[in-house]
Amino acid sequence: MTNAYELIINILTALGVYDMILDMFKPSGTEFVLKLIIVVIELAVLFAFVLVTVMFLTWMERKVVAMVQSRYGPMVTGPRGLLQPVMDGVKLIGKEDIVPAKADKFVFNLAPYLAFVPALLVFIPLPFGESLIISDLRVGLLYIIAISALTPISILLAGWASNNKYTLMGAMRAVAQDISYTIPLALAAITVVMFTGSLSTVDIVSAQSGTWFGIIPKWFIFIQPLGFLLFLIASIAEMGRIPFDFQESESELVAGFFTEYSGMKFAMYFLAEYAHLFAVSGILVTIFLGGWNGPVLPGIPVVITSLVYFLLKTYAVVFFAMWLRDTVPRMRIDQLLNIGWKIMIPLALLNLLVTGFLITAGVI
Amino acid sequence: MQTDELLINMGPVHPSTHGVLRFKLRMDGEIIKDCQLVLGYLHRGTEKLGEMKTYQQVLPYTDRLDYISAFPNNYCYVKAIEELAGIEVPLRAEYIRVLVMELNRIVNHIVSIGSLLMDLGAATMIMWGFREREKALQLFEMLCGARMTFNYIKPGGVREDLPEGFIPKLNEFLEEMEMRIKDYEQLINSNEIFLMRMNGIGVISAKDAINHGLTGPTLRGSGVNHDLRKLEPYSIYHDLDFKACSRPEGDSYARYMVRIDEMWESLHILRQVVDTMPEAKVISTSKYGVAPMTGVPSTVSTYFPRIFTPPAGEVYTRIEAPKGELGFYIASDGSTKPYRVKIRSPSFCNLTALSGMVKGLKIPDLIAAFGTMDIVLGDVDR
Numbered sequence: 082m083t084n085a086y087e088l089i090i091n092i093l094t095a096l097g098v099y100d101m102i103l104d105m106f107k108p109s110g111t112e113f114v115l116k117l118i119i120v121v122i123e124l125a126v127l128f129a130f131v132l133v134t135v136m137f138l139t140w141m142e143r144k145v146v147a148m149v150q151s152r153y154g155p156m157v158t159g160p161r162g163l164l165q166p167v168m169d170g171v172k173l174i175g176k177e178d179i180v181p182a183k184a185d186k187f188v189f190n191l192a193p194y195l196a197f198v199p200a201l202l203v204f205i206p207l208p209f210g211e212s213l214i215i216s217d218l219r220v221g222l223l224y225i226i227a228i229s230a231l232t233p234i235s236i237l238l239a240g241w242a243s244n245n246k247y248t249l250m251g252a253m254r255a256v257a258q259d260i261s262y263t264i265p266l267a268l269a270a271i272t273v274v275m276f277t278g279s280l281s282t283v284d285i286v287s288a289q290s291g292t293w294f295g296i297i298p299k300w301f302i303f304i305q306p307l308g309f310l311l312f313l314i315a316s317i318a319e320m321g322r323i324p325f326d327f328q329e330s331e332s333e334l335v336a337g338f339f340t341e342y343s344g345m346k347f348a349m350y351f352l353a354e355y356a357h358l359f360a361v362s363g364i365l366v367t368i369f370l371g372g373w374n375g376p377v378l379p380g381i382p383v384v385i386t387s388l389v390y391f392l393l394k395t396y397a398v399v400f401f402a403m404w405l406r407d408t409v410p411r412m413r414i415d416q417l418l419n420i421g422w423k424i425m426i427p428l429a430l431l432n433l434l435v436t437g438f439l440i441t442a443g444v445i
Numbered sequence: 446m447q448t449d450e451l452l453i454n455m456g457p458v459h460p461s462t463h464g465v466l467r468f469k470l471r472m473d474g475e476i477i478k479d480c481q482l483v484l485g486y487l488h489r490g491t492e493k494l495g496e497m498k499t500y501q502q503v504l505p506y507t508d509r510l511d512y513i514s515a516f517p518n519n520y521c522y523v524k525a526i527e528e529l530a531g532i533e534v535p536l537r538a539e540y541i542r543v544l545v546m547e548l549n550r551i552v553n554h555i556v557s558i559g560s561l562l563m564d565l566g567a568a569t570m571i572m573w574g575f576r577e578r579e580k581a582l583q584l585f586e587m588l589c590g591a592r593m594t595f596n597y598i599k600p601g602g603v604r605e606d607l608p609e610g611f612i613p614k615l616n617e618f619l620e621e622m623e624m625r626i627k628d629y630e631q632l633i634n635s636n637e638i639f640l641m642r643m644n645g646i647g648v649i650s651a652k653d654a655i656n657h658g659l660t661g662p663t664l665r666g667s668g669v670n671h672d673l674r675k676l677e678p679y680s681i682y683h684d685l686d687f688k689a690c691s692r693p694e695g696d697s698y699a700r701y702m703v704r705i706d707e708m709w710e711s712l713h714i715l716r717q718v719v720d721t722m723p724e725a726k727v728i729s730t731s732k733y734g735v736a737p738m739t740g741v742p743s744t745v746s747t748y749f750p751r752i753f754t755p756p757a758g759e760v761y762t763r764i765e766a767p768k769g770e771l772g773f774y775i776a777s778d779g780s781t782k783p784y785r786v787k788i789r790s791p792s793f794c795n796l797t798a799l800s801g802m803v804k805g806l807k808i809p810d811l812i813a814a815f816g817t818m819d820i821v822l823g824d825v826d827r
Contacts (some may be wrong), residue, residue: 150572159684246453248474250808323566324638349794409638412567416641 085123086116088212088384123215127204132283135355136166142403143354149407153275175346179330181244184341188242193342193349195235200356202228206282207363207372208254210373210387221282222274226267228321232357233259240338241349251337251434254414258318261421268429269308272436273301273368286372300371309369311425316361318417321354323406325417362398370394448473453624457486460548461564461812464822468811475807480800484793487826493774495786499752500526500600503786507596510790511824512552516545519598524679525762525773526600530755538602539680540722545588545597547606547711547718551579551622553767553819554662554704554711561816562633562702565642569634577625580618587611600753612719619715626708634705643698647802647814650695657798661769661791662707663818666700668693673765682720687714698703700817752781768819770790792824 088297095098106115140155140163147154155275185430203434206221208214211348214227218224233256240252274280291299301308318325339350371394451474456467465486471479475705484655491510520542555578559571559639582592588610589597597604633639647658654667654712664671672689690706692699757779763772769791786794795818803811 124462146568150569151576152572246451325567393643407567407569408632409567409636410642412638413642413807415807 082419084212084214084217086119087172089123091121111258127215128201128297131201131204132352134359135352136170138355138359139166139351141171141399145400145403146407149404170348173344173348176347178344178346179341179415181341183244185242185244188238189341190346192235192239192242192344193353195238195395196232196353197356199235200353200360203357203360203364207360208282208286208367208372209363209391210385210389211383213373213384213388217281217283220280222270222280222285222368225282226263226270227359229361230259230263232353233441236338239336241343243338243341245341248338248340251340254322257418258321258414258421261418262315262318262325262425265311265421265425265429266319268426268433269273269305269312269315270368272305272308272433273438275433275440276301276304282367282372284403286367286374289371298371298374300369300374302369305369305397305432305436308436311429311432312369314419315425317402317405318421320358320361320402322358322402324409324412326411331405358399358402359395362395362402365398366391367392370398384393450478455808457483458633462816463815465558465819465822466822470808470811472808475802477806477808477811480803480811482796482800484825487822489827491827492786492788493652500755500783501752503783504593504599505596508596510788510827511553511766511768511771511821512593513556513821514548514549514767515593515595516542517764517771519595521762521764521766521771521773522682522775523598523600524758524764525775526755528762529758529775529777530600530753532601532772534602536723537606538682540718541603541607542598542716543680543682544715545585545595545683546613546721547714548581548584550711550767551708552578557767557816557819558629558633558701558704559777561819562614562639562814564812564816565639567633567639570629573628573632574627576776577618577622578759580621584611584615584618587614591731608637615719617717619712619719622708622712623650626705626712630773634702640698642809642813643701643817644696646697646778646806646810647817648694648696649798649802653801654695654798657801658794659769660794661767661800661819662690662703662779663700663769663795663798665689665691666703666817667695673763673770676700677763679762679764681718685714686715696818700819704819723797754779754781763789766791768824769795788822788827790827792818792822793827794819796820797827 090099093102095251103115143165144152144162155165158164158168180189184395203225205215206224207305208217214379236255236259237252240248240250243249275287277285280287285301289298289300293299297303339347342350373391375386375390377383378386451472453470453472455469455470456462457465462468462753467483467486469481469483470477489509491506494506498506504519504522508515508521510518526532549580553611555574556571562568562570585595586592588611589595591597591602649657649667650668650671654664654669659667660671668691670689670691673687675688687710690703690710692703757777759774759776761772761774763770765771770789771791772789774785774787774789775783778784799815799818802814805816
């Protein structure tokens, strides 16, 4: 079993229904329809998972903020306010969809969807657990970085099309920030690839299985602490969260690039932001924190335990990002770019160089 | 590279203008080339109203000037009337006045620091701050039934004596506050990002600060140790042990730190006031007093007349309000209403220095520098 497609077929076979279903398609020579159906089911499950996760994350964010700030957060809708995201969605659907008179209407309407699509696509090579992966791309890591780099396009389009000074400034900042932080992000990830010799996320995770001395798990965070730190900072910058949330710094630019959006289009950006948060945390876990690796529990299928380990680790990272948001103020855009170009990139290059030497010398 | 100038109209409705202030910014990309302030969106004609109401009726309007810290406004106006009419104030009343004013100073600085941090993107401080502010507001509520617009300090004293259980609750608050200020300092003071945003931003030299007529923490952040509580001690300040806090740097961080230091000093003052508060009546029955009404408990002081006529003349009084020097000029023509009321509000005067401070900085710096000016639009626009 290598991916979710085979997992589904295996399950169907185990249930004894796969051959039966296959026989339904075989006579007409349309097995590809069955394949298509299974892929569509996979994607539907992924989509539903992402949506539910995003809704949960908005609730969690509010609860974490409330915890830090010694208040309750949402409490009224549902048990402990769990249904608050649903109510938010209902409210946003009910909002008037305003398009500014002087906006470029086509681009203005297109941009929110362009923001959401990359946030979803990132999930495709993300291993949620043993064989719980949509597709194990051989260029998985490159694919993830490339897809994340698409987000600035949507932001720039949104900022430009809104025809508003604040949105334009927000968009320019966001693009400058994303570009300057994609580089250290990629450089930090490459050091891990030097160990595994593969860009495939599955290979990266399996390279982190096992332990040293039976205690310390063989996660790349222990071999690459600097790389981990750089990747963490760069990915928080990529997510556009405090202390790096210039694209929407509300006290300066009202709401940054999505100032003019309302209703569901606003919600699209919201969805994209949280999907991105989860995706980036998942990638961080995959690359540096051992992915779905964890102690094997007897009696429980690895598919389930690995999924649980992955989600636990990812939520820990998500929690860290939320915690950080409540603790530190926002940086200034030029300070951020200075740090990106003058500190992060040289450090990442140095890290790459040292790692290369050590690997060639056979030390690690 | 050829660039175009960008004109940004920030406000009057904008998240970080603390009300309805409007900046007209001429920008070169992110850099501010010129910052023009447009005021007057909250103008309510308080000074003109002062000419149309009797002396006692003007008092509630002073609450609505700087609504974050209303006690000093009350006090300054009342002090002007008292000087005009030569009213003696009982000692206990003065103690209570200083007590509420210093408590109000803490509240003001909490709000100031909280909103500064919120503008910088860290919303935690304002939530923490409002948690403590709520306790202080409950104390005010115990005292006079109001939480923000008190109308408590009256000519000749204060409206009512301290209620039962006030002092223990105040002591509780002081103890908690000590812990909380330490919390704030831990959260903010050594935060690297906060320092990056604050150090060297919005610098104003001592000379410029004096020339612009800055007062209060904004002036003391530039190294001028000018505190009216020390220079012209009014009320009972000459009996109290405290120091005027100042910092030499003149940047945003210095102004922020002055506020933190002042909170400590205010706590110190409050302790002394609580310890040495004399037992006495709280409202004067001297020159303008009339006999107490029958059937009214002696703690309720209803015997200062609603309408009274001070002698003709004029008076200017100034006090050290939390935001700076607050002055009231009152001219009397011997009638029941003031002939003229002029308010010198600290927020308005401090704001004048802003455009000079932020030239050449960026929008985020404007927010940071503006946050440390600590203004309230009700005070700016009167």
